[in-house]
Amino acid sequence: MTVGGDPSARTIEQAGPAAPDVTAAAADLMAGLAATPWGQVSPSVYETGRLVALAPWLVGHTRRLDFLLAAQRPDGGWGGPDGYAVVPTLSATDALLAELRRSGGDHDRTDLARAADRGLTALSRLADELDGRTMPDMPAADLIAAALVESIDRALAGPVPGVAGGPAGGRPRTPRGLDGTKRLSAVRAMLGAGAAAPEKLLHALEAVGGDARGVPAARPGPTGIVGASPAATAAWLGGEAPVPEDPARRFLEMVVEQHGGPVPCGLPITVFERAWVITTLVRAGIGVTVPPTVLSSLRQALDPAGTPAGEGLPADADTTAGALYALGLLGLPFGLDGLEPYRMEKHFCTWQGEDGFSVSTNAHVLEAFGQYLVRRPDSPPRIAEVVPGLAALLRDHQRADGSWHDRWHASPYYATACCALALGRFGGDRARATVRRAVRWLLATQRADGSWGRWEGTAEETAYATQVLLLVGPDDGACRATAARGYAYLVRSGDSGGDGPALWHDKDLYRPTAIVRAAVLAAVRLARRDPGVMALVREDTAIGD
Missing domain, CATH: 1.50.10.160 (Glycosyltransferase)
Structure with a gap:
């Protein structure tokens, strides 16, 4: 199955500084999902x-x-x-x-x-x-x-x-x-x-x-x-x-x-990896051809019990929601029955008996329900009421500085991207001020070299911040200038997702390489298809080098 991207993106891509060909890299990434079905994960x-x-x-x-x-x-x-x-x-x-x-x-x-x-x-x-x-x-x-x-x-x-x-x-x-x-x-x-x-x-x-x-x-x-x-x-x-x-x-x-000897702490992560990669690439307007085996694994989320990240793990709301949203972005029909086992009074649990609470899980559930309502606006109240309820929940969990933190990732930039992107697309008018606070936090925390990061600047965290600025940030010069510096850092770093620190939570910190690479490619494509960002890149030799 092929989903098209922005037809003008190729021209902008060629106009920018030397960096990986996004279209070709995305094709390689999709092929890798099928060739490595257990997933691509750093050793632990x-x-x-x-x-x-x-x-x-x-x-x-x-x-x-x-x-x-x-x-x-x-x-x-x-x-x-x-x-x-x-x-x-x-x-x-x-x-x-x-x-x-x-x-x-x-x-x-x-x-x-x-x-x-x-x-x-x-x-x-x-x-x-x-x-x-x-x-x-x-x-x-x-x-x-x-x-x-x-x-x-x-x-x-x-x-x-x-x-x-x-x-x-x-x-x-x-x-x-x-x-x-x-x-x-x-x-x-x-x-x-x-x-x-x-x-x-x-x-x-x-x-x-x-x-x-x-x-x-x-x-x-x-x-x-x-x-x-x-x-x-x-x-x-x-x-x-x-x-x-x-x-x-x-x-x-x-x-x-x-x-090669060392092993990761979680494997396989088949459905989780595929859902995150597809969502990230399609949301950024990158055309992808989804191999049939990859598409069939996403359809596991249509099971009334939901779907696990991979064999040997319990089904969970996060993976289920991510897979359903990916199906929706691909233009395929999907139902929401697989999320019902995780519906609590005011939120969705990641799995039955969860001790904590995850804002990123609820952001992904918001995206699944929101995308469903795009196709089915006449849905019954039990479905329609979920979107404003989850949007309010995410607004309430935003920290005073404008960020979010979550239990599945060490960096607030990941959680902030999950929540801001979900609210920016499906949160309605009441979420605009919330998203603006998140953007102000991103503008204030960019490092001198153009990167973002909890402990040090990383390509992964810079990609999350850049996506927020260009997908849901205001159409103004501050966002474009900040995004241009982030893009320049990504180009200079040369990190397309294979390197960098492990930031994801499991028994040990880990790095889902394909997912991180998709985030970097998405940020690069979003910058290149914005003429205002690329004009700033070309004008500033420090950014362009």
Whole structure:
């Protein structure tokens, strides 16, 4: 299926500074969705550490150890800034200790011991600096932290050559407010009694330790996956290598082959990736040809129970809404039954039993309902009333500075783009002031080099900000000048989505490469099709270079 883009965009594209051909890059991106159906995701320190500890028999073990050693920060930790370092540092340290307690191996044990000791020191520092208020809202973080502290404590019960055990030989601690020891015990008791585990728990099944082995509640899916997670799958298999024909083993081997040794923490992300990429490209006016296999996967969202991001995960409102909106943007009919299981009194939950609340999920639901009403304006009140209700909800959750924050992404620029774009298209007159506040925040937070970013300027966050300015921002000189500087940064950075920090929330921060690349391409296309933006680019040699 082909959807056309802006016929004038090619001329503007050629007039701008040297940068990737957007049309060709978008075609490559769409082909990649079909060629890599599990998704394109950055490797995870946390997940890779779990495979080192749980599956040393798996091909690529040496490369995973190399990855952990290379990824250690100068301060001894792993992962992102602040509280984002806790879970990956626990996992990598535990993995290195597990390797040191094994006999043999190809690595210099002095290097492993030095890295483990530095990890223990970093954990001690993090426990002193952080508390529950400063910890990010990551899935199952309390269970994972409790399990890994317990595992490290066991490893240090006897001497480990070259490892002092942190400052003064102390055992690792978790930051205040993150201790999930009681909840972990309850989960283990539940599984031990043969009770069915909540489907969302299966994604972090490795946290329960030996109780995960062969648990009937976590049977592998058709392709051998447990919980859409290499670590969960390895935990379900147990410590011994299964026969080569075992479907779960084959899944792990295919993931390792696809990623070269290290592994991501969430795979597959099939429907999620495809919905986000298509929506981003089409919304920016980029013509796309959608492969039949990609289109059929989006139609899974028409199921009354909704659709999951990928095999092994529970269905969720975010993926369902994203897939439905993508179908609508492609001009295809769709229904909304798949979102009904997530309708609460005043909002839509991401999944049944969700502990928190997500503004980005509700922004995507607003887009799905809004797009449906474009085609069916005579819909009954139960459908029509959702749009103004969700628009009010998003307005109420805007922060005083004009931004939004969300539980599925580390950056406020992602959440702000989700909410501002949804409100700008479907929020009605009452949302105009809200969108203007978001735009003012973007104008005020652009960095001197033209980028945007929470910790540092990134192509991903710059792409989100640029899209908001050019899709729903006011038609004025300030927006165009700011967008021109953002466009110039994207051109200079040369990052089309393959590089940059991991900013998305899972058990560890991750980077969905195809989704980020689509965001960058969309921002570039929007800038190039705006004559006012491109005129500013050509006039300013600093921008044009």
